[in-house]
Amino acid sequence: MSLAFVVVAVALHVLSSLFWAGTTFALSRSGGLGLDALRRPQMAAATAAILSGIALWALLHRGGDGRAEHVLATGAAAALIAALIQFGLLRGGRALSGQRVAAGLLAVAALCMAVARYV
Template identity: 55%
Template sequence: MITGVIILIALHALSGIFWAGSTFTLARSGGAGSDALFRPQMGAAVVAVLTGVGMWHLLHAGNFGLGEKVLAAGTLAAIAAAGVQGALHRKQPAVAQRIAGGLLALTVVCMVVARYV
């Protein structure tokens, strides 16, 4: 089981770092180049969410304490970020990246503090 958790954490971290990092960069650049990165970002979003679900199943199943509630809030923020990026990427790329960037920043904060609440 520990090997599976390590693999999930690695995939979750790498995809999340790419997704959040590219989102922050595109937000800063006013959305320039967002068309070229849309598919890779959405792919990273899918991998991040699916590996997060896998880790939840292995590490948090049956629990819904305060830490899990914080993680759930982060999950919802990440899913909302993907939705915003998907919905607005063609019409308002800068707005999509800025909103998603804020939501992904909230997601990261939730993941970091969940263990300590």
């Protein structure tokens, strides 16, 4: 495992996750203003966050079964459900509801990622 690869994967994961969650929170509060313009960038950021998260799990947590891994897995599940709701299940008139539900799930994911190291 190359340190440079881990650094790049962490940077990609953090930056794409920040964009995904930030735009989700903003769209939830704005009543969906800008939803059409941000749908594809959000989808790209979500994809990058999920794929880089999978890579980081494989590199840093594979085979781990401690509390930290359980907390990270909970956060990852929340993020995956958020992505399914935002981009798969809720389209059209229900898209704003999907953004609001996803905002809560992404908040859970962010909290899990932040505290996993300390549990």
